[in-house]
Structures are given as structure tokens and as C-alpha cells.
Amino acid sequence: MRRWLIASLLHVRGAAIAFLTQNERLASTVLPSVFWWHVAGLLLAFLCGFLVWANWSFHAAICEAVNPGMIYDDEHWPKFDDGTKRWITRTHWTGIASGLLSAICILGSAVQTYCIMPA
Structure with missing residues (x-):
């Protein structure tokens, strides 16, 4: 379950950046303002994956006894x-927090995009 959630966060980031770079207008108007939202989201998703791996490694260490x-x-x-x-x-808790912050970066990017798009 957790791998699926982390993979989803990573795919959303990659797809958003790939989509924005394939259109010249979006690449010049939208991408510069939301790029760091996606980079922060990617880093937080990777941090979430690392923390989940560490959490299960600690669980395995306890189970050895x-x-x-x-x-x-x-x-x-x-x-x-x-x-x-x-x-x-x-x-456990920092993994959850970093996953939630990564998801919040999606909302931040969407709000930023909405604010800069012409009416």
C-alpha cells in the first residue's frame, strides 16, 4: 500500500513536469513558477520512501529477537x-508527514498555476 502511494506521488510529479515541458507556452509561462513546487514534492516523496524503508528495517531488527x-x-x-x-x-510519523507535505505540494502547484493563468 505504501509503495503504491509513494509511486503515485512520484508519477504525478514526473508527469506534471513532462506535460509542462512539452508545450512551449506552458513551458515559458507556467513551468518557471511551479517548478520548485514539483521539485520539493519529488524530494519529499523520496524522503517518504526512505523513511518507510528505515521504519520497516527497524521493525525487522526488532523481529530478529x-x-x-x-x-x-x-x-x-x-x-x-x-x-x-x-x-x-x-x-513512522515523519514518513507520514513527508508524504502529506508532498501531496500538499500538488495543491500548491495547482493554486500557483491557477493564479498565473490568464482569465
Whole structure:
């Protein structure tokens, strides 16, 4: 699910830039004013992907300490590292935030385009 969302953010950015560059009028009037919205959105989408990857890597590190004996005996429960649990929380929420900010850049670009287009 998350890969699909991140891929969608990246495709929207790439398609928007490609569309604007293929039309001379749009490339000269619209692209200069919205270019940085798309660059920021791309960077935030890549950051979101990196943070999701880091989050799942931290989850995998915690799961390495799991013992099958924990199914029937509480004594076998691993002692999870508090630092790793904090990083899981941090990467989880910052990944969500960077994905939302990337999506907001789409709205920023649309508003910017609307404001500069002639009536």
C-alpha cells in the first residue's frame, strides 16, 4: 500500500513536469513558477520512501529477537531496545508527514498555476 502511494506521488510529479515541458507556452509561462513546487514534492516523496524503508528495517531488527517460545511462555519474550522503538515511532510519523507535505505540494502547484493563468 505504501509503495503504491509513494509511486503515485512520484508519477504525478514526473508527469506534471513532462506535460509542462512539452508545450512551449506552458513551458515559458507556467513551468518557471511551479517548478520548485514539483521539485520539493519529488524530494519529499523520496524522503517518504526512505523513511518507510528505515521504519520497516527497524521493525525487522526488532523481529530478529523474537523467540518461538514466547507463544507459550512469557519468559521467552525478548527485551526490545527502547532506542529502536523510538526510531520506529519517529520514522513512522515523519514518513507520514513527508508524504502529506508532498501531496500538499500538488495543491500548491495547482493554486500557483491557477493564479498565473490568464482569465
